Each structure stands twice: as C-alpha cells, then as structure tokens.
Amino acid sequence: MKINTSYPYPVLFMNNDDYLNSSFNSSIEVQESFGEVRIQVRFELDNDGINSLIEDKRATYLVHIECGQTSYRNAFSSFNKILDIAIPSELLRGKVEIHSFITANERIEDYTNDKLNEWYADSLITFEKGNILAIGEAIETTLYEDNTELLNLPSIVKVIKSHRNEFMEVEIQSDTITVALPTYEYNQYATNAKSRLKQTILSNVILPSLVYVFSKINDNRDDLAEYTWYQVLEKIFDENNLRIEDVGTDALSSLKAAQMVLRKPLKASFEEIEKL
Helix, strand or coil, X not given: CCCCCCCCCCCECCCCCCECCCEEEEEEEEEEECCEEEEEEEEEEECHHHHHHHHCCCEEEEXXXXXXXXXXXXXXXXXXXEEEEEEEHHHCCEEEEEEEXXXXXXXXXXXXXXXXXXXXXXXXXXXXXXXXEEEXXXXXXXXXXXXXXXXXXXXXXEEEEECCCCCCEEECCCCCEEEXXXXXXHHHHHHHCCXXXXXXXXXXXXXXXXXXXXXXXXXXXXXXXCXXXXXXXXXXXXXXXXXXXXXXXXXXXXXXXXXXXXCCHHHHHHHHHHHC
C-alpha cells in the first residue's frame, strides 16, 4: 500500500511540520495462534484537538491491513487506544502490510487546532468523511503458510460405532482418542461429517470429546504422556506458545483449550447454519 504524504489540508505526521509539539505513534504486535493472526495496535496521541474529535466520535483510529499474495485488504477502526484484530490465517500469507491512521468519521467543517502551524492561521479547513487526519507507524511482516493441519484429527481421533452404549463415550488409554457413538448418532455422524454441516458435527462430537480429554490430563499426565495423541497435542500447544501443562488449570480451562485447538468451532458452526 503506497501512502500519500502530500495533502491539501493539515495532517499530523512525523515527516512534516503541519502541527507543532504534537505526535501520533502506534505500536503494532503480530502473533499467530491456533489458525488466527492476532494483531494488537496501541495508539499514542499527543494533540488535544484531535483527541477531542475521537472522544466525540467525529474521528477514529484506523488500521489498514493488506496482503498482496492473497489479495486480502481490510480496514479496522476504533475509538479506543487499543485495537485487537483477529484474522483467519488462511487469509494472510507472505508479505503483509499494516498501516495506522486517524481518519475523519464524519464531515468536519471550520476545523481549528491550537497546535497547527501558523501558515494555516487564515485557512478554512474542512475534512470530508474518510480524510486522513494523522499518519502513524507502518510495518511489514512475513507470514508463512501454516503447515500444522487442524489438529491432524484423522491421526489422533477415531470415531467408532458402539452397539452397547446409549451415550457417547471417550477412551484415551491408547495412542488415539477413541470416540464411541451409539448406533443412531454414529450413522448421522458418518452421513454428515463431510457435508455442509461438517462444522456443526465437529462441535457436537469432537468438541465435547476434547473437553473430556483435557479434563483428565492433569490427573493422569505421567500415564498419558506416552501416547501419540498427547504428544501431538503437546506439539500443537508448543507451536502456539502455550503449555499443555496449563490446560485444565485457572490459566487455561479445558473448555477454552478445546475451542482454541478446533479454532472456534462454535462460531464456524453458527456461520454454517446461517448460510443454510
């Protein structure tokens, strides 16, 4: 994204002197976690006039994100000094550009500011909605394709039919997590697991199974650590800068951990239902 630095109106920017004794800075942090790119932007504004516009919601902080390789382009706005953004990893790959701004949220007429350079003293200044009031930091980061498939579920989770059980049961004392479904439930699972309802099926079957698994880890860690499914999950958490030892504690509940590993399955299932 090429940024224009020449405007017919004043812009607060480190490379010009339209404003005196003023500044606008942004710190941008990027992390990848469980199929999402998480971006946090912290804004620091030293200009009372522009700050008042944001407080009155006449102006807004704005972050523009662009990825040439995937053609992703989007803007996120906030009236708060911290903006948290989450984007599915598959939408971003290779070089990603992140720019920060303050923009007009509505038409602003007869603009004045005590910190404007004196050459604007006799100027009538109007900002149209979307005009840039300030330009902050910009970064360029490179994201690599996620080589970790979604839990690699076929290798560590097996769903079977149980003719004896009336309720779903989960067995973890082997190299794979075995989910046993009663006959009717299993037949529905087998029919719909690859249909347009696959995310809903995932939430109904795999999510509660993982919650059960994670609830058992802390009490049986020494026995379970030898199994392949445990080692795969441990690797998944490690690659996302978390510890499997924290799962099932106050730091990371079993329910939250299961949703993180399955990459927000409830949201995906409701989006699936909405499409239908």
